[in-house]
Amino acid sequence: IQVSAFDLVVFGGTGDLAARKLLPAMFQRDRAGQLPDEGRIIGVSRRALGHDGYLDFVKKSLSTYVKASELEPEALKRFLARVHFVPVDVTGESGWPELASLLASGNEAVRCFYFAVSPDLFAPISERIGQFGLITDHSRVVLEKPLGKNGESAHAVNEAVGKVFNEHQIYRIDHYLGKETVQNLMALRFANRLFEPLWNSTHIDHVQITVAEDIGVGDRGGYYDTSGAMRDMLQNHIMQLLCLTAMEPPDAFEADAVRDEKLKVLKALKRIDERNAEHMTVRAQYRAGSVGGQPSAGYLEDLGNDTSSTETFVAIRAEIANWRWAGVPFYLRTGKRLTKRTSEIVVNFRPISHNIFDATAGRLSQNRLILRLQPDEGVTLEVTIKDPGPGGMRLRRIPLDMSFVETFGVSNPDAYERLLMDVIRGNQTLFMRADEVAAAWQWVDPIHAAWAHNDQRMHTYAGGTWGPSAAIALIERDGRTWLEDS
Ligand code: NAD
Incomplete structure (x- = not known):
C-alpha cells in the first residue's frame, strides 16, 4: 500500500548515512511501488552542489549500495525525478529561504525532517526550522543516534528538539x-x-x-x-x-x-x-x-x-x-x-x-x-x-x-x-x-x-x-x- 504524499528532507544529505542507508532504502521502497508520485526527497547539506551534482551523488550511492541487478534504468529514472537538493549551512541563515519555498510547493504533504548529521547540530537545525516556520500539522523529525553521551547531554538534545517539535512528532531511531x-x-x-x-x-x-x-x-x-x-x-x-x-x-x-x-x-x-x-x-x-x-x-x-x-x-x-x-x-x-x-x-x-x-x-x-x-x-x-x-x-x-x-x-x-x-x-x-x-x-x-x-x-x-x-x-x-x- 502506498504511503501518503511526503517530503523527506535529509539534513546531511551528502553524508555516509544518506549514501549507505537512507537513499538505498527509499530507492527500494520506490521499486516496491510504495512511494506515491507526490513523494520528494530533498537533500540538504552545506556542500555547494548543484542539482546535477547531487543527482551524481545519489547515482553513485545507489550504484555502490544497491545490487546492480536491482538498479533497473526505469526505476532509477523514476527515483531521480523525486530528488531535490538545497545547499544550506544549517548553523547560518543562507539556504533556509530556498528550502522554505521548495517545501511550500509541497503544501499538504507529510513533512519529515531527517537529522543525519552530528548531534551537535540537532539544536541549531531545530531552531532554524522553527524560526523559518517550516513546521506544519503533518511534520515529523527523525533523530539519529547517538542521543547524547550520558543522561545530561541526552536531556539537552531532547530539550532543544522538544522546544520546536512535540513528542508525538519526534522519531528517535534505533535501527535494531x-x-x-x-x-x-x-x-x-x-x-x-x-x-x-x-x-x-x-x-x-x-x-x-x-x-x-x-x-x-x-x-x-x-x-x-x-x-x-x-x-x-x-x-x-x-x-x-x-x-x-x-x-x-x-x-x-x-x-x-x-x-x-x-x-x-x-x-x-x-x-x-x-x-x-x-x-x-x-x-x-x-x-x-x-x-x-x-x-x-x-x-x-x-x-x-x-x-x-x-x-x-x-x-x-x-x-x-x-x-x-x-x-x-x-x-x-x-x-x-x-x-x-x-x-x-x-x-x-x-x-x-x-x-x-x-x-x-x-x-x-x-x-x-x-x-x-x-x-x-x-x-x-x-x-x-x-x-x-x-x-x-x-x-x-x-x-x-x-x-x-x-x-x-x-x-x-x-x-x-x-x-x-x-x-x-x-x-x-x-x-x-x-x-x-x-x-x-x-x-x-x-x-x-x-x-x-x-x-x-x-x-x-x-x-x-x-x-x-x-x-x-x-x-x-x-x-x-x-x-x-x-
Ligand atoms: P558524515 O560526516 O558522513 O555526514 C555529515 C553530513 O552533514 C554531510 O552531508 C555534511 O555536509 C553535513 N553537514 C555537516 N555540517 C553541516 C552544516 N553546518 N550545515 C549543513 N550540513 C552539514 O556523517 P554520517 O556518517 O552520515 O553520520 C551522520 C549522523 O548519523 C551522525 O550523527 C552519526 O552518528 C549518525 N549515524 C551514522 C551511521 C552511519 O552508518 N554512517 C549509522 C548510525 C548513525
Whole structure:
C-alpha cells in the first residue's frame, strides 16, 4: 500500500548515512511501488552542489549500495525525478529561504525532517526550522543516534528538539528495532499460545544477548574513541533488545502501549554502581590477533594513540527486579573484532523437573530459543528428541530452524526501509520515546561512573576471539556458558 504524499528532507544529505542507508532504502521502497508520485526527497547539506551534482551523488550511492541487478534504468529514472537538493549551512541563515519555498510547493504533504548529521547540530537545525516556520500539522523529525553521551547531554538534545517539535512528532531511531527478527520477537511472544506461559523465572533459566562485530574501528576511530562499546551499542541496541525480550504484554500493539512496557523494564533494572560494578561488568580492548585467518591490528594501533582507555568490548550481568524476572540473569555483551559478526538473543529454559530416562539415554539438554538478528535472520527452537533408529532410547538436541531467507525465499528488507515508511505513516511504535532514552542512561551512567571511580581494570582480548577470559568467567561462575561454548 502506498504511503501518503511526503517530503523527506535529509539534513546531511551528502553524508555516509544518506549514501549507505537512507537513499538505498527509499530507492527500494520506490521499486516496491510504495512511494506515491507526490513523494520528494530533498537533500540538504552545506556542500555547494548543484542539482546535477547531487543527482551524481545519489547515482553513485545507489550504484555502490544497491545490487546492480536491482538498479533497473526505469526505476532509477523514476527515483531521480523525486530528488531535490538545497545547499544550506544549517548553523547560518543562507539556504533556509530556498528550502522554505521548495517545501511550500509541497503544501499538504507529510513533512519529515531527517537529522543525519552530528548531534551537535540537532539544536541549531531545530531552531532554524522553527524560526523559518517550516513546521506544519503533518511534520515529523527523525533523530539519529547517538542521543547524547550520558543522561545530561541526552536531556539537552531532547530539550532543544522538544522546544520546536512535540513528542508525538519526534522519531528517535534505533535501527535494531527495524529488524525483522526483532519484530518477530513480539509476534512470537504475543501471537502464539506456546511461549508466553513459559516466559518467566519459573521456566527461564537465563537470557544471553550478544551483538558481535568482527571488524575493528576502521576509520571511525576518532568518533568511536569518544564513545566506546557501552555508548555505541549497549545503551541503545542491546537495551532495546532487552526491553522487548523482558517487557510485559502491552494491551495493544500501539506506540505508547509498547513504549510504556519497555520503560518499566528499564526502570526495573537493578542498579550497578561502584559497589558491584567490578562483579557485574567486564570492559576490555582488543589487541592484535587474527580474524578469519587474516592478522588484525590492536585497537591502540588502529587508533594511532597508545593511551586510549575506551572499551571496545563490554559484558554485563544484568538483573530485572520484578515478579516475572527476579533471579534470572540477563548476560549482555558486545564488542568489536570478535570471532564473527553475529547478533542474537538466546533464551535458555530451565531443565525438566524430573528425568524418566536412564543414564544410557545420554545427556538431557535444556530447551533454547535463539533469535538471530544477523547475519542470517531467523529463529531456532532447540528441542530434545529421540535419536532415530533401533538403538534404544537415545536422546539428542536438535534445532527446529526457521531462516527467513529459506522460508520466504526473499532476503529481508533493510531496517531503514521499514522505519522510514513508519515515519511517513506516522507510526512511532518502533521508535524510542524521550523517557526511555533517559531511563537507559540512568542505568548506564552509574556504571561509567563506577568504572572511573574504581579505576576498574581494562581487560584485553586478542582480535578474532570471543572477548576477554573475564567475560567467560562472568557467566561461568554462575555455572553457565555462552552459546558458542555450549
Ligand atoms: P558524515 O560526516 O558522513 O555526514 C555529515 C553530513 O552533514 C554531510 O552531508 C555534511 O555536509 C553535513 N553537514 C555537516 N555540517 C553541516 C552544516 N553546518 N550545515 C549543513 N550540513 C552539514 O556523517 P554520517 O556518517 O552520515 O553520520 C551522520 C549522523 O548519523 C551522525 O550523527 C552519526 O552518528 C549518525 N549515524 C551514522 C551511521 C552511519 O552508518 N554512517 C549509522 C548510525 C548513525
